[in-house]
Amino acid sequence: MIPPSAPLRLFGKLDPVVETRPDGVIVVRSAKPLPHYAASLVDRLEHWAKVTPERVFLAERAAGGGWRELTYGAAFEQILHIGAALLARDLSEDEPVLILSGNGTDHALVSLAGMAVGVPTCPMSTAYSLVSQDLGKLSYALDLLTPRLVFAAEGRAYARALRKVKERGIEIVVSDDSAEELGATPFRSLLERPISSAVVSARTQVGPDSIAKFLLTSGSTGYPKAVTNTHRMICANQAMLAEAMAFLKDEPPVLVDWLPWAHTFGSNHNFGIALYNGGTLYIDAGKPMPNGIEATVRNLREIAPTIYFNVPKGFEALLPYLQADEALRLHFFSRLKLMFYAGAGLSKPVWDAYRDLSIDTVGHAITMTTSLGATETAPGALIGVREVDRPGIVGVPHRGVELKLVPNAGKLEARLRGPNIMPGYWRRPDLTQSAFDAEGFYLLGDALRLAEPNNFAAGFEFDGRVSEDFKLATGTWVSVGPLRVDFIGKLDPLVKDAVVTGHDRDDIGMLVFPEEEAVRALAPHLPADVPLAEVLGDPAVHDAFRARLAEIAKVSTGSSTRVMRLALLADPPSIDLGEATDKGSLNQRAVLANRASEVEALYGAEGAPNVVKL
Template sequence: MKRTSRFQPHDVTRTQREDGTFLLTSNIPLGPVVEKTGDWLHQWADEAPDRVFIAERSGAGWREETYAAALQQVRAIGQALLARGLGPDTPILVMSGNGVDHGLLALASQYVGVPLVPVAEQYSLIHGAHGRLRHAVELVRPKMAYVIDADQYAEALALDCFDGIEIVATRPHGHAVTPFADLMKGDAGIDIDAAYAKVTPDSVVKILMTSGSTSAPKGVLTTHKMMCTNQTQFADSLPFLRETPPRVVDWLPWNHVFGGSHNFNMMLANGGSFYVDDGKPVKGLFDRTLENLSMVTGTLSFNVPVGFGMLLGALQKDETLRRRYFQDLDMIFYAGASLPQEVWSGFEQMAMEIKGEIPLMTSSWGLTETAPATMIQQEPTERSGVIGVPLAGVTLKLIPDSENRCEVRAKGPNIMPGYYENPEKTAEAFDDEGFFITGDAMAFNDFDAPNKGMRFDGRISEDFKLLTGTWVRAAALRVEILSLMAPLAAEIVITGQDKNEIGCFIFPSRDALAAEGYSDEEDNGALVCKQLLAEIHHRLNERAGRVSGSSTRVSRALVLAEPPSLADGEMTAKGNLNYRKVQTRRADLLERLYSDDAGVARL
């Protein structure tokens, strides 16, 4: 198969130290890094003033803002912020999702040195999640909060934690809030050039909230240096970013580091165009994504695996859309989990039929604390699940815990300086050599050939022991069982800590159950359809014949009737499960799983 050749081959060095740890570094030199994100905005406003920078749907078409217009508006908004007395110690809370005004406000705050705190819109729009919103407000104590629509967010804005905070809305609807248009008027009394000159690479750009999947959300201090370095690292690894201005039609949320820092800044750094996709890969909203793609397609395609799975099905049915999608496509980039191999192969086959070559299909690895990318698969590979090698300027410390599995720690200019007003957690996050303790595990694809890259091998904290003392690598096992139960399972929780056997909770896909003809009879929090339990038993039994050892054998399963609760902390706004919370909140069902109840599928 012919594959795109515009990539930088892997080139790493692995060194083993006397203590048994390994250091893994890239031999690719780090290119020039701009001082702050405003430098990119100035560059492209000068070199390509009429090129679309950011756009969102407006009626039957798009509201498009060029680089020249964006710079003018960013400077005006920056003046308005400074005129209100905002500065490094008075953050701005953003409660709404992606949009042009959100993007302009973010860049304006960066331009004048005011930290932005984007939080998941679900925290405001779901009544039961208001506790998460209150936590963020009380942690960062913002002086201003932005929403797109004052009516839509009225319930959240009525919380007492917003007393004394200026509320700004694009659509005020008569509420006693500041219209966003007022910020756009600027303030001639503010010397915006002098203010911009005071911003440094170490100025805090954002305070990004962690997911809270293992503890209360923490505020990650994100600087210009972190974000600007990360984009140089990307372009050093992916030269095609500098050859042709990139374009995306993207829905990934900006309160998350992948959508808001990785994707957004990739367009800004390389003079690209960001079209905000107001659809999502969920029932009822995916049709909007397809409508948007029928109007504009990207040179890069970012998504989570479930999104790519839905897109593949749509492309198979629509030849016109299929040709548009692949026409200018340089890269397919998945994140959040491994892309199912059948989806991977489906995109490869389509690309060959349309273009006669396959775009770079890849992923990377990182965390909110790493801006985000620290590793990337920057050369073509033939299978999903590979996350590649360190980016330029990054050093990984690999601490072996078995023959080919390592705990991963990272050091580099893209790593955070710490957590907002939390010196204790900051100290815990770094080891005595200054490496950030990621908590993730990796394995080499070929230990003797480190340039073949590494693959993710779970969270160290998710591992547990059975009563026998046997270690269970829950993350890797979860991925396998989730694939085994497809399409019936939407999510899996592996159980068994301090038990004799491994079990699992299954969050079902209701649509898949209906399509497969299974009923969904509920019994005290579980689904007990005999045909469904028999099918699960059959699949687990077949797998048992292929695996050996108590560390991998799943002996029992229970299908849950209630979906994971965001309000009760079982699920984060990013869609990640808090596995411990699921098990503690449903302790009665965990006890039932290890009983002789007839509603449990067991071997």
């Protein structure tokens, strides 16, 4: 039984209407149309600057430990100055601004200034500059986008990448005191540029179909694509989100958020929710990992959010702190209306733990929901707007979104159409054409199934990626998405992530990225400084994983769900090879392509030291 939520206006009504075609295709849309939405995101900033100029829009930690706050009024004035500086450089869609550094106030101002005057920006994953060894994706982005200005708030931290930028004769702008040594322009000089008549004129030229930004997808085995994001996409999606999460219109939301602005979840979705609804975004410098979660906890001790967004790994990392600290728990839940996860599947134990914690803390369950979308859909396409008793239900289409379900190899392939869908990939008309069907529906690549039989109002569940599913040598289909999520959950806390193998093989295997601390605890007899590869070959570790495989096999429904072998990988996913992103997402196709030798060893007759078989 689901505990009742506190009485409040949480969700709006997205009652689905269903059309079934003779060929088996199903089209689902909301019964109500999408209301009017703003022509540009900057129009919303201007609105709040007039209505509530002193309200804090953005806040980030200052050097002294306090919060550096930026009000709506100050933000709007400052972006006009920066916009004048961008126009003075004759920047345009063909020669935009590339942003290397992560979330921050100056980053936001540069992005919004570009939106105001028709100069798109492209925030790039910080890993491409700070973690990458060959800077290959940076070089690719410079070639694809041809920017004439590159911004990095912390010049010294990005010095290696900025040297590559400098070699091309591109202007560099930095916020810190490294401008002189790097031959860069100080950010403050942009703020000092007088607001010109050209800014006023440019503002009138920006409309719904103007390009607001480019967002780079994670890519598969190759380089990322640049998704063209228009103001229409972003603003229509924000109107959709406000209709779905009705409480956003009742009071200005407060967010404490770390999710990278180089990705659509952090930027279009979360940053957009704060701005579109006149809320406050506290920029969280933490990360959902051992050396980063403490910063998030510190922020949450001070700021109580009204809505909390995270990826599943983030909710997992935060959970033990909430369980152990009553004061933190009381503060975190004190005004929280909704928890929202996306980016990957959330395990049932973590889901249950948050519901139990919220009931114990505030006397009722704080709802946790999720959605479905992509960089190409701005990103929200479907959203859960009902109380449910398990994770994984991605809900129903937003207002204004049409969902087409096409029978495909025994599944229902999802395709999407609406004002939140991209016009295409920048300078890749070939990829754009292949991304849409004949009716103009975007090919999402995900499969969906009804959460309840014959009940469209109950919404849909994610049913894997159509392109990732495969057949065993026996002809049996393997549904990769649900299997992978179930496997990781059942091997908690030993597994950080995993990739399913078995295409044209006799049985299913897994390439496993282990949780190092938990795995080392399985072999306490080994010295702490033993390399991880040696730990992964220890008999005690193998016995523990084999026991888990046996438990899974007892409840499996057949060869399509029975994992018979796994390879424990010592090397983490590579950013350079496209195997991982900085928000923790794993690219399964890239892993399989890059680690083909590991797959061969997994199925080889001679057992490799890191292979465990049932």
